[in-house]
Amino acid sequence: MFLDAVILFLQEILEASLLISxxxxxxxxxxRISGRDFRLPTYWVFYAVLFGAIGAWGYAVAMPTISxxxxxxxxxxxxxxxxLLSLLLLLVLATIVPSSLLQDKPQLRSRIAALSMVIIVxxxxxxxxxEIILYLNxxxxxxxxxxxxxxxxxxxxxxxxSSGIFLYYSLISLKQRWSMRACVLLLALFAxxxxxxxxxxxxxxDWLPYSAEAWNSSALIPEGSxxxxxxxxxxxxEATPSILQVTCYGLAVMAILIGPLFRxxxxxxxxxxxxx
Amino acid sequence: MRxxxxxxxxxxxxxxxxxxxxxxxxxxxxxxxxxxxxxxxxAGQKIRLRIINQDPTPEEFESYELxxxxxxxxxxxxxVFIGPLTPGEYPFFGEFNPRTAQGKVVAQ
Numbered sequence: 455m456f457l458d459a460v461i462l463f464l465q466e467i468l469e470a471s472l473l474i475s476x477x478x479x480x481x482x483x484x485x486r487i488s489g490r491d492f493r494l495p496t497y498w499v500f501y502a503v504l505f506g507a508i509g510a511w512g513y514a515v516a517m518p519t520i521s522x523x524x525x526x527x528x529x530x531x532x533x534x535x536x537x538l539l540s541l542l543l544l545l546v547l548a549t550i551v552p553s554s555l556l557q558d559k560p561q562l563r564s565r566i567a568a569l570s571m572v573i574i575v576x577x578x579x580x581x582x583x584x585e586i587i588l589y590l591n592x593x594x595x596x597x598x599x600x601x602x603x604x605x606x607x608x609x610x611x612x613x614x615x616s617s618g619i620f621l622y623y624s625l626i627s628l629k630q631r632w633s634m635r636a637c638v639l640l641l642a643l644f645a646x647x648x649x650x651x652x653x654x655x656x657x658x659x660d661w662l663p664y665s666a667e668a669w670n671s672s673a674l675i676p677e678g679s680x681x682x683x684x685x686x687x688x689x690x691x692e693a694t695p696s697i698l699q700v701t702c703y704g705l706a707v708m709a710i711l712i713g714p715l716f717r718x719x720x721x722x723x724x725x726x727x728x729x730x
Numbered sequence: 731m732r733x734x735x736x737x738x739x740x741x742x743x744x745x746x747x748x749x750x751x752x753x754x755x756x757x758x759x760x761x762x763x764x765x766x767x768x769x770x771x772x773a774g775q776k777i778r779l780r781i782i783n784q785d786p787t788p789e790e791f792e793s794y795e796l797x798x799x800x801x802x803x804x805x806x807x808x809x810v811f812i813g814p815l816t817p818g819e820y821p822f823f824g825e826f827n828p829r830t831a832q833g834k835v836v837a838q
Contacts, residue, residue: 458828458829462825462826517801517803518803518804518806521801521802521803522806526808526809527809529800529801530800585790585801588801588803588826589788589826591787591788592787592788592789592804592826593787593826595786595787658798658799658800658810658811659811660752660776660778660811664813664814676794677794678794692797693794694794694795694797695797
């Protein structure tokens with residue numbers, strides 16, 4: 455019970471904490487990309503975590519009702535919509551925020567960036583947190599589970615958060631240009647993950663047609679192994695993805711990489727040149 | 731002659747639609763166990779898995795091989811589509827109770 459709780463909490467928290475780390479590291483770089491007047495305060499994280507926790511609780515409460523919508527595939531549909539919203543906001547961060555559209559409005563730019571980041575994190579916490587809440591609701595109904603589950607939960611959460619902190623410091627300790635590039639590349643992979651998850655959900659709901667297996671890498675990195683789970687949490691690794699999944703993943707990654715954020719991050723000289 | 735061929739066409743379509751119906755398989759979750767734990771399905775066909783959670787607590791039906799993951803609330807049921815599958819074994823488990831809730835889909 456204890457170990458199961460550790461693993462469950464770790465997996466859910468890890469997905470959210472890695473995302474938060476990348477966005478926080480990106481926050482550091484944003485004003486370099488977008489000019490001196492652009493200030494993105496880092497306390498957006500607190501709002502995101504707070505509203506994320508509330509959202510997770512609300513989603514967990516609504517879950518039994520939602521599960522019956524659309525002939526029992528309501529959860530897949532709602533999850534897909536939330537993922538598409540995250541994908542859209544990632545595109546906003548990658549294309550609209552650094553674009554010339556908002557060049558003269560640094561305040562508006564920083565507000566849009568902060569709001570996008572808050573909502574992306576909020577949605578991630580809703581997804582993962584609601585699962586944790588439902589799990590806790592279930593296993594805590596038996597009194598003998600309380601101590602192993604709670605202590606397992608604390609340990610799992612601790613490991614998850616530490617991994618996020620490790621990623622954050624790894625990212626910001628790289629040389630400036632590489633740090634920015636790594637952040638935006640990871641962001642692109644997150645976007646791919648969102649798109650790929652939408653395909654899985656809708657295939658599960660039979661709203662998308664069958665698509666053949668693209669490859670089977672379970673001999674290399676089994677999905678259930680430690681590196682498999684880590685890669686799943688970070689970039690949405692699947693050992694047996696479908697062709698449609700891989701295609702949508704690739705399209706989402708490309709959509710981020712053709713945006714001005716990636717171009718600035720990749721080609722930016724170390725010193726700001728004029729206004730950007 | 732024309733009336734006969736229309737009738738023939740209509741009955742062909744009717745037969746076709748019956749054959750296209752997705753087979754449904756039921757899995758019951760009770761006392762943190764799957765019944766049946768070995769689910770036999772025809773290979774090469776889409777299958778509608780109807781998962782009925784008879785426990786009062788939620789369970790998460792998950793399978794890496796099938797790429798399926800879904801939480802089912804207590805005393806609720808749900809639907810998950812799988813396949814078409816190539817012949818083989820596809821393990822699944824209950825993430826909230828992984829030690830007991832285990833099973834596999836066998837496609838043949």
